[in-house]
Amino acid sequence: MIKRYDSDKIKQLVFNIYQAYGFSETQSHKVAEMLIYTDLHGIESHGVQRLVMYDHFIQNGKIRVHSQPEIVKETDVSAVVDAKFGLGQLNGIYSMNLAIEKAKQHGIGIVTTRDSGHYGIAGYYADMAAQQGLIGMSSCNSRPAMLPTHATKAFVGTNPIAFAMPAKPHTFIFDAATTTVPQGKIEVYNKLEKDLPALWVAKNGNEPVYDHTQTEDFKALRDPDATVGLAPLGGVSENTGSHKGFGLGIIVEVFTSILSMGNISTEITPEDLSVGPCQSFTAIDPAIFGDKEQIINRFSRYLQDIRELPAIPGKTIYVHGDKEAAAYADRKKNGIEIDDRTLEEIESIASRLNIDYTNYVA
Template identity: 75%
Template sequence: MIKKYDSTKLHQLVLEIYQKYGFSKTDSEKIAHTLIYTDMHGIQSHGVQRMIMYDNFIQSGKVRIDSKPEIIKETPVSAVIDAHFGLGQLNGIYSMDVAIKKAKNAGVGIVTTKKSGHYGIAGFYANMAAEQGLIGISSTNSRPAMLPTHATQSFLGTNPIGFAMPANPHNFILDFATTTVPQGKIEVYRKLEKDLPALWVAKNGDQPVNDHNDTTNLDLLRDPKSNVGLTPLGGVSEFTGSHKGFGLGMMVEIFTSILSQGDISHEIEADNLAVGPCQSFIAIDPSMFGDREQIIKRFSAYLEDIRNLPAIPGKTIYVHGDKEALNYEDAKQNGIKIDDATLAEIKAIANRLNVDADKYLN
């Protein structure tokens, strides 16, 4: 079952939990903001649903509470950052801030970060730049999950890409895994006891796995030695464009692990404390190309032209960011959706840390 909970109270609960872990109040505020932002925009796979995974990482030492990101190579337009295995959200905010500052000074900022952690949704960091009048791009590699086209074992991560550009009435935000769906969406469907509706997961390279009760296969999703993995965007056949999702995943790998000289997806293991994801953060100042306000105005008109195209009866044409903006307004008024299984996980974490979750959830 899914219920709605007040976003402000939930923010305070997450803030208190992360302070109990030992994060500073400032850092805990940043963590809470990214998680609640994600749920308020309707992306349940990467909001508070992820707290149980972060809890496991913190307890195992894969996430180091006191670590701070450090610039180890820098030019006026670029930087390489060693995150020293701090929490991914904190590394991401720091890294995009560096990219934004460089873009404001030089027109463009490109940052690549290694030894990081799971940082949530790529679109959050891209939108950090858009909120300051810039174009933002962010991506991350991850543990193996994607089956390269025609392969029977996973090798690439879900390797998402986030892109954001200022627009009216709200920013354009494109955020997608280069697999058909992210790992977190599979987790949400299993918690809700819903079968997978399409070819999201395959075994032996091309055989669909749809039954949410198929623990024999679904529990092997993150095991690169198994014959089960997530399909690339485009599925398992070149006829449907599988090679395009596979290629996009490889492009992410180049901008994250290859340029930072960090860990490639297939080198990242859940139990190996010496390896971690790599990320990239790009900020671009549109004023390099002309009057910024006119560029944004023209782009906004372009998006409106798309929304006003003739639509299939009963359907609405959305551009990227529209649904998220609608979700945000609904969540602000009516609360954030949380399923019972995720709620139980959060309460268990809170209880162990001596946090009274009920005062925030009633």
């Protein structure tokens, strides 16, 4: 069952949990802010649902609480950051702030980061740039999840791409895995014991998996040697465009692991403490192309023209960021959505850390 919870109270609980791990007050605030931002925008797969995974990584040492990111190569417009296995959200915020600083000084900033951790939604970091009046982009590689076109084993990560640009009445944000859905969405459906509604998972290259009771197939998604994986954007056939999602996943690999000389997807495993995922962060000042206000206004008019196109009866035309803005308004007023199993996971973590959670989840 899914219930609503006050976002400020859950944010405080997350803050308390990260302070109990040993993160500083500032770091704990940043992590809590980012995770609740995610749930407030209706992306439950990557919000507090991820706390249990991060808890596991903190306990086994894959996330190192006291690590600090280090710049290992830098120019006026670029940098390579060694994240030293710190928490992904903190590495992401650090790296995007670095890209933003370079963009403000030189018009563009591109930072690629290696040996990081799972950093949540890519869109958060792209939006950081947009909130500063810049165009933002971010991407991340991950352990193998995607079935390359015609392959029977996963090789490419879910490798999301995010883009954000200032617009009116709200920021345009595109954030999507290059697989049909991210791994976290499969986890949410499994927690809710719901069948998958479309071809999100396939085995043996092209056999769809829908039934939530096929537990062995879903467990095998974490096994790099299994013949089960996530479908690329476009499904599992060239006729439906699977090669497009596959190609986009490779492009993400270039901007994350290849340029940073970090780990490619096949080198990342959840238990190997010596490897971590890679990320990229780009900020661009529209002013290097012309009058910034005119550019943003023109883009805003373009988006509004799309919204006002004739629509299929009973349907609304949305552009990217519309649904997230509506979700934010709803969840800020009525609470974020958390399923019972995720709540149990959060309560278990809090109990182990001697945190009284009762007042936060009432």
